Amino acid sequence: MWVADVIESGKNRGSRQRLTVRKVVILAAGRGSRLRERKNELKPMRRVLGLPLLERVVLSCKVAGLSDFIVVTGYKPKPMRSFLTRLARKRSVRIEVVENPDWEKGNGTSLLACRGKLTEPFVLVMGDHLFEPGLLAGLLRVGSEDDSCFLAIDRRTERVFDLRGATKVSTQSGRIRAIGKDLTRYDGIDTGIFLLTPAIFAPLARVQAKGRYELSDGIAELAAEGRMRTYDIGKRFWLDVDTPRSLREAKRRLAEQVDKPSEDGFIARYLNRPLSIRLSRLLAHTPVTPNTITVVSFAIALLGAWLFTRQGYLPVLFAGVLIQVSSIIDGCDGEIARLKALGSRFGAFFDTILDRYADLSIAAGVTYGFWLTHPEFWVWLAGIGALSGFLLASYSKKEYQLRFQKPSPSRFLPRLAKRDLRLFVIFLGAVVGQPFFAMLGVGLISHLAVFWILVRGRRR
């Protein structure tokens, strides 16, 4: 029974995916004339928030577990080939380039050009269709239970970005009945993401012999035989980027994807994050790395900490503004890392440690500044109390996670002890001229949060 379970689950867990689906075909032969061409920048190289469109497609496939590509080129094959060679090296993937001289006839010819190279099921995607990795991973899972051909379709027909230009499909019990741009009755949209077997090539060749060169002509032929199934992508993200308007939409949607509402505190969610994402969208176009942003945010916090030790309202106000600015910029390192796939475990580690040193410096600066006008020992003890609250609130969350192997619950009190609120309250305190007492307040809340986390640990 137990051994049988293992075999069974071994099959379900994607024997097809692991054993047979290895290759991804990317069609990138077209001219992309609706997107204004920049000097020497072909459409697949067109940058969206700092990364070429085609690189984003390759990355989504890689995250979904596939890293062996065939890219079909047509328009200006030479610069494409050198771009693809660099891309393969940069992202550690295999890319075979197939040149399709007939690319202008229609994109069906580009797939047919790969005929001899594919003997197993494969994934087919478009070089200009962005999608989230989970979409492809889901398709591979479903495909692993069935040997059919699949088209990933979007049922949210009314919400599709460019409905006029989209390929529509009409389905019945999970199979495609009709497909085309001009269908009047349809219940899904072709996302351009396919799981195919070499069975596609015969019908494709057949329709091309009759002068129909689009990919959807071949798909329609296979569908007519009842052999084309559908995969419902649910609410997952995809976008066909082929006009300046859809390029803008892509930037907006990608920026949304890097949001982390579940982990963010209140201030991060409603104030810092909206601002930092705007900043990240600008920074994405520059070569600035996440670690550089981490260091800059830290330096600004240190400057703020030093300014708190100056006398007078203006320096203190400016100090408050600086630490709030630092808090906002502190979101950008992670966002840039996610936007440009530059994330590293060291980067996250480095950011966390510098955050603690920044908190510590700010607390020391605020305390020293207050002590200058109130030279009494309790000021220092209270400052130490607040400072240790900041460090221990962070510490006890990590410790909880290590001991219980799950994150400490993100409830009201621990959220109040997060860094976003901590710095924001000190900033507000600086605005009203009382950063010290504002700091004591959040310090106290931080110790309460530690106590709350302890009690939670006791209950487990």
Next chain:
Amino acid sequence: MWVADVIESGKNRGSRQRLTVRKVVILAAGRGSRLRERKNELKPMRRVLGLPLLERVVLSCKVAGLSDFIVVTGYKPKPMRSFLTRLARKRSVRIEVVENPDWEKGNGTSLLACRGKLTEPFVLVMGDHLFEPGLLAGLLRVGSEDDSCFLAIDRRTERVFDLRGATKVSTQSGRIRAIGKDLTRYDGIDTGIFLLTPAIFAPLARVQAKGRYELSDGIAELAAEGRMRTYDIGKRFWLDVDTPRSLREAKRRLAEQVDKPSEDGFIARYLNRPLSIRLSRLLAHTPVTPNTITVVSFAIALLGAWLFTRQGYLPVLFAGVLIQVSSIIDGCDGEIARLKALGSRFGAFFDTILDRYADLSIAAGVTYGFWLTHPEFWVWLAGIGALSGFLLASYSKKEYQLRFQKPSPSRFLPRLAKRDLRLFVIFLGAVVGQPFFAMLGVGLISHLAVFWILVRGRRR
């Protein structure tokens, strides 16, 4: 290939263990006359470092994955039954009691009394043989590849504790040739830990019909048919506890087992741990829980922190002694937890958080004490520097572990930033009247350790 691998590993990973070996038979029928009997305390109830012998046997089996027991009683069955009922409830295991009226004839009759209840392979252990769980787990792994009967034997014949009283075995190519207390030529010692199949019962009944009632008589009969294999326990711990001398040895060996040399810092290893283990051996006989010890250690540290704020050499010296005492006692909570199987994830969590608050209080106390005679602001800033070093050295180790999913390397510098050395150096500082500067020293080392951990993270 991949699916085949899974099936194969599924088989190896203990299909027999998981599927068939479920029951453990414990022989606990004897009088144990060589261990002086206390009032109403039969031998299996005899406490070793706070836990009854039989409870330790049950716990070792439970840790090895088995929690369904048959305990054979003979001498004074009534108090044994109520003891076993309580034990089953306390440790959440199933215990079936089999009374053996013939127990005085020999321990073979006790095993034979279970004949009708065992239809699958089972583990047989003695109620007075302590062993570490890894020994049984290893036996189960070997047994899962082979349907034979196995006896776990100790090859270190010259190091066996009570060689005279031990049952010796003579082996050949992994099988037992001869077994008995009076063998003159032997190459192994019977540990009393068996993996048997119901095939043992026929030979056992046969020899008993001829008037040989010891278990080893039955084993010898099976061995004569070439059906008794051996399992070499290597260097693992086991001990037959049947004399006052072996009881003392058991306490010594159990206390050794709770040592954690790999995780301990220098002071913990050579000073604190030897002392705390002695203390734990005493505390194990009391109902004191690990969490109580955690709180007491914390309270002593707080008292020390407060004493650092008093003026004069004597209070400061006493403060130093208190924090060193607290540091030693801080080892006992974990030791008692391991000695008495009282460990909990909350206990470890609670201890760690209170340790941080203790460090913080001590640093604040030392700083305030020094500031009283040197009322200058840099004293506080330096104190904050040291205090934050203590907290951040601990923090960065946790963070490293979370990000890289392995403990931060325990090299020279991070070991210098551990709590044992931290408190010991401040104690030494107090002895020479300079706790503040001693603290600044270890604080600086702690920050260096944080930097070192960051650099290690960068290299990964």
